[in-house]
Amino acid sequence: MIALPCLVIVPLVGGLLAWIGGRKWPGTRVPWIASLATLCVMTAVLLDVTIRAIGRPGPWLAHFSAPWIPSLGITLRADMDGLSLVLLWLTGVLSFICVLLASRDETQRPGLFQFLLLTTISGVNGVFIATDLFLFLFFWELMLVPMYILIVLWGHEAREAAAIKFFLYTQGGGLLMMLSILGLVLLHYRHTGVLTFDYFALAGTAMSGRASILLMLGFFIAFAVKLPVVPLHVWLPDTHTQAPTAGSVLLAGILLKTGGYGLIRFVVLLFPDATAQITPLAMVLGVVGILYGAWLSLVQTDLKRLIAYSSVSHLGFVLLGVFSGSTLGIEGAVMQMVAHGLSTGALFAIAGSLQDNLHTRDMRRMGGLWGVLPHLSATGLFFAFASLGLPGMANFVGEFLVLLAVWHVSPVIAVLGAFGLVLSAVYSLTMVGRVFMGTRSSDAPRLPDFGFRQMTVFGLTMAVVVLLGLYPRPVLDLVHPTRPDVVSVLSQSAGGNGPG
Amino acid sequence: MMPTFSALPPSVVVLSLGTMVLMLAITIKRSEIIDAVLTLLTLLVALAVLPMGAAPSALFAVDDWHRFSSALIILSSIGVLAMSWRDPTVREAHAPDEFYLLLLMSALGAVLMTAGRNDITFFIGLETLSLSLLGLIGYRQHRIEAGEAAMKYVVLSGVSSAILVFGFALSYAETGSLVFAAPHALHPVEPLLAAMATVLVMTGMFFKLSAVPFHTWLADVLEGTSIPVAALLSVVSKIGLFAAMLRYFAGFDLMTPGSVSDEVTAVALLSMIGGNLLAIGQTDLKRMLAGSSIAHIGYLMVALLAPGAFGLGSAGFYLAAYAAATIGAFAIMEAVSPNHTHLNSLQGLFRTRPALALGMAVMMASLAGIPPAVGFFAKVYVAVAGVSAHRDLLLAGLIVGSVMGLFYYLRVVRVMLMPATDEVSTGRIAAPGNAVLISALALVTLVLGVYPSLLIPRNPIHLGADVEAATLPVSTQTAIR
Numbered sequence: 018m019i020a021l022p023c024l025v026i027v028p029l030v031g032g033l034l035a036w037i038g039g040r041k042w043p044g045t046r047v048p049w050i051a052s053l054a055t056l057c058v059m060t061a062v063l064l065d066v067t068i069r070a071i072g073r074p075g076p077w078l079a080h081f082s083a084p085w086i087p088s089l090g091i092t093l094r095a096d097m098d099g100l101s102l103v104l105l106w107l108t109g110v111l112s113f114i115c116v117l118l119a120s121r122d123e124t125q126r127p128g129l130f131q132f133l134l135l136t137t138i139s140g141v142n143g144v145f146i147a148t149d150l151f152l153f154l155f156f157w158e159l160m161l162v163p164m165y166i167l168i169v170l171w172g173h174e175a176r177e178a179a180a181i182k183f184f185l186y187t188q189g190g191g192l193l194m195m196l197s198i199l200g201l202v203l204l205h206y207r208h209t210g211v212l213t214f215d216y217f218a219l220a221g222t223a224m225s226g227r228a229s230i231l232l233m234l235g236f237f238i239a240f241a242v243k244l245p246v247v248p249l250h251v252w253l254p255d256t257h258t259q260a261p262t263a264g265s266v267l268l269a270g271i272l273l274k275t276g277g278y279g280l281i282r283f284v285v286l287l288f289p290d291a292t293a294q295i296t297p298l299a300m301v302l303g304v305v306g307i308l309y310g311a312w313l314s315l316v317q318t319d320l321k322r323l324i325a326y327s328s329v330s331h332l333g334f335v336l337l338g339v340f341s342g343s344t345l346g347i348e349g350a351v352m353q354m355v356a357h358g359l360s361t362g363a364l365f366a367i368a369g370s371l372q373d374n375l376h377t378r379d380m381r382r383m384g385g386l387w388g389v390l391p392h393l394s395a396t397g398l399f400f401a402f403a404s405l406g407l408p409g410m411a412n413f414v415g416e417f418l419v420l421l422a423v424w425h426v427s428p429v430i431a432v433l434g435a436f437g438l439v440l441s442a443v444y445s446l447t448m449v450g451r452v453f454m455g456t457r458s459s460d461a462p463r464l465p466d467f468g469f470r471q472m473t474v475f476g477l478t479m480a481v482v483v484l485l486g487l488y489p490r491p492v493l494d495l496v497h498p499t500r501p502d503v504v505s506v507l508s509q510s511a512g513g514n515g516p517g
Numbered sequence: 518m519m520p521t522f523s524a525l526p527p528s529v530v531v532l533s534l535g536t537m538v539l540m541l542a543i544t545i546k547r548s549e550i551i552d553a554v555l556t557l558l559t560l561l562v563a564l565a566v567l568p569m570g571a572a573p574s575a576l577f578a579v580d581d582w583h584r585f586s587s588a589l590i591i592l593s594s595i596g597v598l599a600m601s602w603r604d605p606t607v608r609e610a611h612a613p614d615e616f617y618l619l620l621l622m623s624a625l626g627a628v629l630m631t632a633g634r635n636d637i638t639f640f641i642g643l644e645t646l647s648l649s650l651l652g653l654i655g656y657r658q659h660r661i662e663a664g665e666a667a668m669k670y671v672v673l674s675g676v677s678s679a680i681l682v683f684g685f686a687l688s689y690a691e692t693g694s695l696v697f698a699a700p701h702a703l704h705p706v707e708p709l710l711a712a713m714a715t716v717l718v719m720t721g722m723f724f725k726l727s728a729v730p731f732h733t734w735l736a737d738v739l740e741g742t743s744i745p746v747a748a749l750l751s752v753v754s755k756i757g758l759f760a761a762m763l764r765y766f767a768g769f770d771l772m773t774p775g776s777v778s779d780e781v782t783a784v785a786l787l788s789m790i791g792g793n794l795l796a797i798g799q800t801d802l803k804r805m806l807a808g809s810s811i812a813h814i815g816y817l818m819v820a821l822l823a824p825g826a827f828g829l830g831s832a833g834f835y836l837a838a839y840a841a842a843t844i845g846a847f848a849i850m851e852a853v854s855p856n857h858t859h860l861n862s863l864q865g866l867f868r869t870r871p872a873l874a875l876g877m878a879v880m881m882a883s884l885a886g887i888p889p890a891v892g893f894f895a896k897v898y899v900a901v902a903g904v905s906a907h908r909d910l911l912l913a914g915l916i917v918g919s920v921m922g923l924f925y926y927l928r929v930v931r932v933m934l935m936p937a938t939d940e941v942s943t944g945r946i947a948a949p950g951n952a953v954l955i956s957a958l959a960l961v962t963l964v965l966g967v968y969p970s971l972l973i974p975r976n977p978i979h980l981g982a983d984v985e986a987a988t989l990p991v992s993t994q995t996a997i998r
Contacts, residue, residue: 086894086970088830089901151897159888169931181927185920188887192916195897199904206905 020066021081021095024105024142025156027062031055032135039128052116052131059138060109067102076499078102085152090202090213094149099495101145103351104278107358108145110481111270112138115263117474118366130171133163134263137272144275148216150198153283157239158191160272164264171261173372179252179259186252190242197235201287204228220287220501230295233288237295240284243276246299246336247306250329257325258378262369265321269328270362277335277354281347281498285339292340299340300423304433306333311440315447320368320378323448324361327404330437331357331412337434338419341426344497349418351496352489356411359482360403363475367397370471371452374464380448385457392467394453396475403482405445406438411485418493524574526632527566528587532625535559539621543614552617553602557595559621563628564591575696578634578764581974585833586631586760589840593752594624596844596958599950600851601745616656623649623749627757631764636685636695639761643681643725646754647674653746654738666741673724673734681721687714697761699769699777712776718765719780726758727807728784728814729791736795736807744855747803748847751810752840759817763832771822772906781822785911788815789918796925802850802858805925806843809884812918813839819915820899823906831898834972838895838965842883845958849877852951863929865937874933876959883962885926886919891965898969 031051039048070078079097097105115134140160147153161184168180198214205222206212213219224232242249257265285292310330317323331353338350370393371386372378387394403410406417416438424431467475485492522530539555567588571579598620626646633639651674655667688700691710699718700711720731727735739747771778788811796808817839820832852873854862866874883890896919903912965972 085968086973088970088973089898154897155888155893158893162882162887165927166930166934170934177931181924184927185923188923189916189920192919195900196904196912196916199897199901203901203905 019081020062020069021079021097021146022093023062024059024066024146025139027059028055028135028139028142031058032132032139035135036128036132039126039131046127048128048131049116052135055135056109056112056116059112059142063105063109066097067106070097070102076497081146085149089151090211090215091151092149092215093152094215095143095146095152096148096216097146098499100278100281100351100498103355103492103496104145104274105142107274107355108138108141108271110478111266111358111362114270114362114366114474114478115266118262118266118370118471125171130167130263133167134267136160136163137167137267141271141275145278149214150202150216150219151214153216154191154195154198157194157275158188160275161187161191164268164272167264168256168260171264172259173261174259175255176259179255182252183256186242186249190239190249193235194239195235197232197239200228200232200235204232216287217501226290226294229288229291233284233291233295236279236283236287237299240276240279241302241336244273244280244332244336245276245306245329246302247309247329247333250306250310253329254322254325257328257365258319258321262366262373265365265369266362269324269365270358273328273332274354274358277332277339277350280336280339281350285347286498286501293342296340296342296426299336300427300430303333303336303340304430304437306330306336307434307437308333308440311437311444314444315440317444318380320371320380320383320448320452321365322378323380323444324364324368327441327444328357328361330441331361331404333437334416334419334434337423337430338415341419341422343422343425345418346422347498348493348496349415349420349422351415352411352485352492353415353419355492356403356415356482356485359478360400360410360412363400363478364397364404366475367393367400370467380451383452384455385453386464387453388457389464390466392472396467396472396479397453398449399479400482401445401449405442409483409486411482411489414486414489523572524577526571526577526579526583526587526628527569528563528591528628529577529625529632531563531566532559532621532628535563536618536621536625539618543618547612547614549613549617552614553598556598556617556621560591560595560598560624563624564588564595567591574634576635576638577632579632582760582764582829582833583632586756586836587628589756589837590624590627590631590753593756593840593844594620594749596848596954597745597749597753599954600748600844600848601743602950603948604743604745604851605855616653619649619652619656620749622646623653623753627753630757631760633697633761634764636688636697639697640678640682640685642757642761644678646757647678647725650674650746650750650754653749654742656746657743660741662741664741666738669734669741670738677721677724677731679721680717680724684714684717684719684721687717690714697765699766715769715777716780719762719777719784722758722762722765723784726755726762726814727811728818729787729811730784732788732791732795732811735811736799736804739803739807740801740858744803744847744851744858747806748844751806751847752843755810755814756836756840759814759821759832759836763821763829766821766824771824778822781818782908782911785815785818785822786914788812788818789914790815790921793918793921793925797921799925800860802846802860802863802929805860805929806846809922809925810839810843812922813843813884815918816896816899816915819903819908819911822908822911823902825902825905827898827902827905830973831895831902834898834969835895837972838883838891838962841958841961841965842880842890842892845876845880845955845962846884848951848955848958849873849880852948852955860929860932861938863933864935866933868937873955876955877933878930879959879962881926881929883966885922889963889966891962891969893966894969 035048035051038051066079077096077098081095083093085091085093137160140156143156147156165180165184168176201219202214204224205219245253257268307330310326314323314326334353335350338346403412406413420431420434542551567584623646626642629642633642651671654670655663657663691707692700699715724731792808792811796805799805817835820828850858879890883892886892886896
């Protein structure tokens with residue numbers, strides 16, 4: 018099946034075309050249109066994959082495999098299950114938000130901008146489908162570079178420090194993961210004499226408790242940096258604040274989700290025993306993240322920083338859900354990832370728009386925007402409500418399911434986590450009050466409100482958030498992550514070698 | 518061919534003949550074009566005859582490892598040749614002819630080193646290389662910094678050669694043989710003497726490889742020389758020495774803890790951290806690359822300390838990746854501004870000369886080990902070797918070093934992304950040879966990064982018959998004496 022590699026190749030090629038177009042016809046909208054067209058093609062491919070997947074018998078919905086580095090047992094192997102599919106769709110939707118809203122206004126070197134954006138998306142897509150561990154690592158590292166350049170070139174005042182912080186943290190985590198991958202591969206090699214990086218083959222590796230914990234930790238730290246888990250979240254507030262709007266949306270909406278995805282796919286499913294052992298620690302870290310992030314959000318005056326810290330808080334629920342040890346928890350975690358991606362992505366887009374107009378992110382200098390910018394303010398209000406977990410919206414479903422799952426494991430943690438919801442109501446409403454309500458100073462200039470384009474995009478996003486909030490069943494059914502010992506029917510015909 | 522010559526590696530024969538022809542040509546008519554063409558031809562022929570075999574002998578090991586590392590050396594020399602063609606700094610004071618002669622001789626020395634199976638053949642190769650490098654470093658003799666660099670190099674090179682020879686002497690006293698291998702491998706009678714001999718030989722090699730703590734000369738020397746010579750110093754001479762070092766330890770059990778493996782481990786760790794620390798603080802590109810090259814020698818030693826299939830394979834791959842990226846970086850510096858190698862000279866390069874900037878970014882990504890450049894796979898490969906040998910401490914060093922390395926590799930990229938200064942570069946077009954070199958290296962770096970299996974031989978590289986060398990009949994050994 019060629020569709021899976023297309024998900025990686027299409028954005029890459031489209032990005033190159035956008036870049037070339039931008040150089041060839043400077044001052045036009047060619048790169049933007051090329052980028053949009055690329056996303057349309059990508060969505061079409063995704064749609065194709067989805068439609069084909071509907072009739073599939075197995076949990077694995079698509080498969081691709083080709084030789085790559087045979088002497089080290091590395092193949093170009095990609096498989097897609099429901100979890101990947103949901104996250105790929107999230108990526109698709111958010112990329113449209115990025116390109117439609119955020120990046121049209123990047124006037125400096127728009128071609129390069131679109132190229133970097135699409136390369137990042139290409140890497141993220143690769144991460145979501147790769148089932149060869151080397152290939153996964155390749156994509157994992159690949160998506161960092163374009164993001165780094167995006168921040169360095171188009172970021173705000175302290176961009177350079179923020180960009181390097183982002184890179185060092187994630188790269189450090191990635192290198193630890195590299196060691197874990199190699200350790201796992203060589204352990205498998207020692208036992209079986211087969212050198213392979215295949216996810217399915219490695220899942221059956223027999224190992225001692227200590228070895229499995231060590232190997233698992235390498236993966237865990239890499240994903241914990243990305244998710245982020247307190248205390249490895251240090252890079253996040255700075256990076257999100259300094260990144261250009263599209264960068265913030267991409268970071269919060271998608272890049273962080275690769276951490277959650279990795280935790281499910283490569284920690285919980287690959288090392289079930291070791292996961293059980295660190296569950297208490299992970300739970301505590303999760304709840305600390307929820308409360309700490311929420312607490313810091315309360316005192317922020319910088320709008321983007323507030324949203325960034327709220328991300329730390331919301332993604333604590335993902336950690337809780339993933340480590341709750343139940344399907345319910347994982348369903349909740351994925352729902353929370355999707356909901357957070359949509360709502361926080363939208364909030365960052367709104368914050369970016371405000372900054373473009375007001376030239377400040379300081380909430381003390383905002384206020385009373387409702388009268389001036391009714392559309393923008395209403396949108397902001399909606400997503401603030403979504404983000405605080407108002408029932409009827411996707412975030413509520415995610416948080417509720419996670420808390421339910423955690424309650425069976427540890428009521429104390431569940432209660433503490435629920436406090437996070439209270440705090441999130443406080444900071445979200447404070448934000449709404451400070452930014453949109455109140456009185457506006459009379460000498461403020463007139464500001465352009467959201468027009469048709471923005472309202473369409475945000476309207477559709479709102480519809481998705483509400484739809485998922487009211488009828489989450491289809492997504493929840495899809496996201497049961499597939500255990501690696503369930504080998505794809507698709508790959509068996511191609512000579513797949515699961516451990517059985 | 519006479520039987521005496523049939524044992525010589527064919528490339529050594531070609532390179533020696535080429536050197537003589539070039540010398541003759543210079544005496545007849547001084548012409549840079551003739552010199553360059555002759556040098557290029559010699560190198561190409563030497564490359565072409567690499568697959569040929571040679572009669573087995575106690576002096577040379579004409580094996581896969583020799584072929585692989587010699588191919589790298591010759592290709593790198595061709596790269597340096599392309600870089601120095603029309604380079605103003607090379608011949609600002611002097612006729613350029615001897616530059617090519619010395620270049621050819623240094624390639625000869627390095628190739629000889631990779632094949633040396635005997636202390637004497639190795640030492641001849643090493644000295645050929647060192648002396649030609651000395652000539653190259655001091656080539657711009659009117660420049661005070663060139664004199665300083667040459668002086669530094671000659672003193673330290675001399676000292677390290679002396680240490681090395683002393684080590685050989687001890688080794689001879691212990692084993693009664695001049696086989697180029699760590700004496701431990703030859704069943705020592707006197708373990709202390711054997712260990713001392715090994716440590717001294719290693720120290721001598723570390724000096725030349727500029728591993729920490731014997732690294733202090735490298736940054737100064739690179740700064741004082743022209744860019745092509747700096748590339749030669751940090752690539753060709755290091756490949757030759759590292760290849761020889763691998764051969765030296767081929768029969769030695771580095772896995773059992775002992776003074777020797779401890780020393781190598783310590784030097785490797787120090788090099789990774791020290792090299793990166795040195796590079797972080799630099800604002801001069803040549804000094805920065807000196808630090809980077811020290812750190813890479815440290816990473817390479819992880820492969821050295823992980824004997825077995827992975828160790829040798831990853832060492833070879835890493836050397837290739839390192840050589841391509843380092844020569845590429847120097848070539849781009851040469852194309853941007855041959856005389857001014859401050860970091861500032863790259864400022865705004867993405868705007869003024871985007872192709873060069875992109876090339877530099879690829880090279881930096883490769884050195885930093887970021888995909889899709891080849892350095893990423895090289896680093897993973899070396900880490901595979903390290904993990905397979907349980908070198909936990911070294912792997913930790915590799916990670917810390919890599920993260921530190923990001924600082925300065927990314928800084929180069931960042932400077933290039935910055936807006937150009939007012940004094941926009943003159944728009945000097947890269948010399949054709951250099952342009953070809955840069956594009957070829959960028960292409961190689963990217964293609965190998967995506968398809969590394971192109972450079973991984975189907976069968977693992979063979980490191981000669983070192984066991985056979987260790988058990989050579991005494992008659993041949995005495996014959997050598």
